Amino acid sequence: MKGKEPILEIKDLCVDFEVRRGTVRVLNNLDIHLERGEALGIVGESGCGKSMTALSIMRLIPVPPGNIAQGEILLNGRNLLNLKEKEMQDIRGNEISMIFQEPMTSLNPVFTNGSQVAESIQRHQSVSRATAKKKAIEMLRLVGIPAPEQRFAQYPHELSGGMRQRVMAAMALSCEPSILIADEPTTALDVTIQAQIFDLLRDIQKKINTAIILITHDMGVIAEFATRIVVMYAGRKVEEGPVREVISNPRHPYTRGLIRCVPFLKKDPGTTREELNEIPGMVPSLSLLGQGCPFAMRCDYTTEQCQVSFPPETTVGVNHTVMCWHTEDVK
Amino acid sequence: MTNQALLKVDNLCTYFKLPKPHLFAEAPTVFAVDNISFEIPRGTTFGLVGESGCGKSTTALSVLRLVEPTSGSVRLNDADICKFKPGELRAFRRHMQIVFQDPYSSMNPRATAGEIVQTPLKIQRIGTPAERQQRAAELFELVGLRREQRDLFPHQFSGGQRQRIAIARALASKPEFVVCDEPVSALDVAIQAQILNLLRRLQKELNLTYLFISHDMAVVQYMCDEIAVMYLGQIVEKADRRSLFVNVQHPYTKALLSAVPTIDPDVKVTSQRLQGDVPSPMNPPSGCRFHTRCPIAEPVCRNEIPLLRETRPNHLVACHLV
Numbered sequence: 001m002k003g004k005e006p007i008l009e010i011k012d013l014c015v016d017f018e019v020r021r022g023t024v025r026v027l028n029n030l031d032i033h034l035e036r037g038e039a040l041g042i043v044g045e046s047g048c049g050k051s052m053t054a055l056s057i058m059r060l061i062p063v064p065p066g067n068i069a070q071g072e073i074l075l076n077g078r079n080l081l082n083l084k085e086k087e088m089q090d091i092r093g094n095e096i097s098m099i100f101q102e103p104m105t106s107l108n109p110v111f112t113n114g115s116q117v118a119e120s121i122q123r124h125q126s127v128s129r130a131t132a133k134k135k136a137i138e139m140l141r142l143v144g145i146p147a148p149e150q151r152f153a154q155y156p157h158e159l160s161g162g163m164r165q166r167v168m169a170a171m172a173l174s175c176e177p178s179i180l181i182a183d184e185p186t187t188a189l190d191v192t193i194q195a196q197i198f199d200l201l202r203d204i205q206k207k208i209n210t211a212i213i214l215i216t217h218d219m220g221v222i223a224e225f226a227t228r229i230v231v232m233y234a235g236r237k238v239e240e241g242p243v244r245e246v247i248s249n250p251r252h253p254y255t256r257g258l259i260r261c262v263p264f265l266k267k268d269p270g271t272t273r274e275e276l277n278e279i280p281g282m283v284p285s286l287s288l289l290g291q292g293c294p295f296a297m298r299c300d301y302t303t304e305q306c307q308v309s310f311p312p313e314t315t316v317g318v319n320h321t322v323m324c325w326h327t328e329d330v331k
Numbered sequence: 332m333t334n335q336a337l338l339k340v341d342n343l344c345t346y347f348k349l350p351k352p353h354l355f356a357e358a359p360t361v362f363a364v365d366n367i368s369f370e371i372p373r374g375t376t377f378g379l380v381g382e383s384g385c386g387k388s389t390t391a392l393s394v395l396r397l398v399e400p401t402s403g404s405v406r407l408n409d410a411d412i413c414k415f416k417p418g419e420l421r422a423f424r425r426h427m428q429i430v431f432q433d434p435y436s437s438m439n440p441r442a443t444a445g446e447i448v449q450t451p452l453k454i455q456r457i458g459t460p461a462e463r464q465q466r467a468a469e470l471f472e473l474v475g476l477r478r479e480q481r482d483l484f485p486h487q488f489s490g491g492q493r494q495r496i497a498i499a500r501a502l503a504s505k506p507e508f509v510v511c512d513e514p515v516s517a518l519d520v521a522i523q524a525q526i527l528n529l530l531r532r533l534q535k536e537l538n539l540t541y542l543f544i545s546h547d548m549a550v551v552q553y554m555c556d557e558i559a560v561m562y563l564g565q566i567v568e569k570a571d572r573r574s575l576f577v578n579v580q581h582p583y584t585k586a587l588l589s590a591v592p593t594i595d596p597d598v599k600v601t602s603q604r605l606q607g608d609v610p611s612p613m614n615p616p617s618g619c620r621f622h623t624r625c626p627i628a629e630p631v632c633r634n635e636i637p638l639l640r641e642t643r644p645n646h647l648v649a650c651h652l653v
Contacts, residue, residue, distance in 0.1 A: 045519045045520060045521055046519050146607075160608045162608055163608070190382040190383055190546065190609075191382070191546070191548070191587065191590040191591050191592075192382060192586060192587060192590045192604075192605045193608070194590065194592075195589075195590035195592075195604055195605075196604060196605075199604060217519070217520050218520070218592065219520075219594055220549075220591070220592035220593045220594055221592045223592065223593070223594040224592045224593075225592075247594050257521065258520065258521060259594065261520065261521050261523070261524035262520050262523065262524065262549070263527070263549045263550055263552065263553035264549050264593045264594055264595055265548055265549040265552055265576075265588070265591045265593045265595070266552065266576070266595060267576065267577070267595070268573070268576060268577050269552050269553075269572055269573055269576055270573065271573060273531075273553065275528055275531075276524035276527055276528055276553070277524060278521075278524045278525050278528060279521040279524070282489050282491065282519075282521075282522065283519075
């Protein structure tokens with residue numbers, strides 16, 4: 001099933017959050033693996049647990065109210081959930097690093113761009129300040145920032161959104177991490193800038209063989225960037241497989257709805273327009289979910305079985321798995 | 332019927348003067364919208380597309396005079412909106428309405444949904460309180476909400492439902508012309524389809540005319556009958572829906588299209604990447620404003636401003652080199 005050795009394995013992960021009315025399970029029996037150097041896309045609507053997955057891997061979930069109820073996250077066979085905070089700090093930004101959605105808010109406005117990049121180099125590598133600075137400038141050049149020597153001394157507010165995201169990328173990649181998590185890295189950016197950022201990530205992925213987890217709600221972005229896709233819904237994985245295969249032949253009703261409900265750019269739009277497919281209703285509140293399939297209340301194929309128990313993982317193709325009782329009907 | 336222009340915009344300019352940096356300096360000016368013209372036939376959708384800062388939202392606001400245009404004329408049904416006195420303008424607003432991008436910040440959190448939808452009627456002094464109540468109930472059903480939901484407050488609705496309320500509010504005074512300023516950009520992907528379908532259904536039922544603003548090429552392609560691409564305050568290409576995508580001509584439009592991620596593998600032919608960022612509209616480049624990022628720029632582009640000219644029937648391009 002797994003082609004290459006996985007560098008990261010999430011096994012049976014459950015994450016709970018304490019809220020006023022009780023406990024909410026935000027991640028439910030999640031199994032995801034990541035191979036060395038691959039690009040994995042995680043897709044889903046807001047609240048489906050994409051960002052929670054990223055934060056769990058980084059051990060950035062606030063405890064309490066959060067609580068990792070069960071499961072393990074193995075980085076090269078080592079369970080991250082058993083590490084002490086100090087040990088985790090050696091991993092964050094060094095072996096696993098992250099690019100956040102908002103380049104406007106994730107840089108510190110009172111430090112220069114360069115010093116923020118140099119900080120992580122100094123933290124993880126035993127180098128002098130001067131060397132760290134030199135390396136930071138080199139990183140800024142690598143991510144395509146013009147005149148990096150001048151940009152080094154400037155503050156984040158002096159840069160455009162795209163440039164700030166490049167600084168974030170420089171920071172994240174400065175220690176040549178083996179895993180990069182990009183959480184909606186281009187959502188706040190224009191498409192032409194988005195294309196530049198993805199070119200950059202692709203380049204760097206090749207150069208230092210980083211595995212990338214790309215979290216997004218945009219199926220188009222996943223189709224162009226990732227090789228494998230995980231579709232999440234209400235804290236669970238519902239479909240997983242090679243990108244092309246899943247997009248051309250989705251076997252979960254939710255994946256299918258997600259692909260059909262968005263207009264995609266066509267080369268020739270023709271003269272007629274079909275109505276867009278709607279997924280009726282909206283994502284249910286996580287606190288109201290029972291034992292059944294969380295998508296049951298919005299699904300066309302729902303039967304009684306869907307209401308009472310969550311379907312097991314069914315293999316429907318090469319490396320293509322679906323969690324649905326009615327996989328055979330969805331074709 | 333459909334060929335008659337409902338809205339005519341001629342040589343519209345909107346400049347913003349910024350505060351002087353010091354006493355004797357000249358006030359810097361942002362050329363947000365610079366000399367654009369277009370027409371929208373009744374019952375159709377006209378799309379404005381471009382990157383952030385290209386002036387598409389300012390155009391929308393200027394057309395409604397929510398921002399005062401610097402020069403030019405905007406005619407709705409042959410009435411020149413720019414010449415109205417304040418009182419006349421207010422009365423005329425019943426014919427033109429807007430749906431904003433963010434359904435979270437465009438509503439009074441202390442008013443119930445029903446009150447929000449009735450506000451335009453109150454301002455326009457349409458109907459008695461009982462009639463307004465009745466009209467609000469009708470509007471709720473029209474946009475796919477339940478009558479009883481009129482008594483709830485905005486925070487009790489989801490983003491998609493709030494956008495439905497915003498649409499109901501825009502339609503309350505029975506306008507002919509509605510500006511949709513990024514109406515689905517703030518919504519979840521699965522909800523976008525519901526709103527886009529709703530807007531198209533309402534257009535058919537009420538013969539509405541839309542000015543549709545979006546940065547999302549795919550949404551614009553789906554919604555609009557005619558599309559104008561804007562760059563730094565100017566229209567660089569304008570054509571009907573099919574022609575724009577099949578016979579795309581301006582290098583900026585080409586680059587914009589090639590940057591859009593899509594699941595359709597046939598779309599990717601050329602992958603042209605634009606370098607750098609959009610220049611500041613405070614100090615736009617000379618000649619063709621796109622020449623600083625254009626992959627095929629020649630010396631003429633730096634010196635001479637290209638005019639919009641018709642290269643095919645109903646297909647206008649502002650470029651020296653096509």
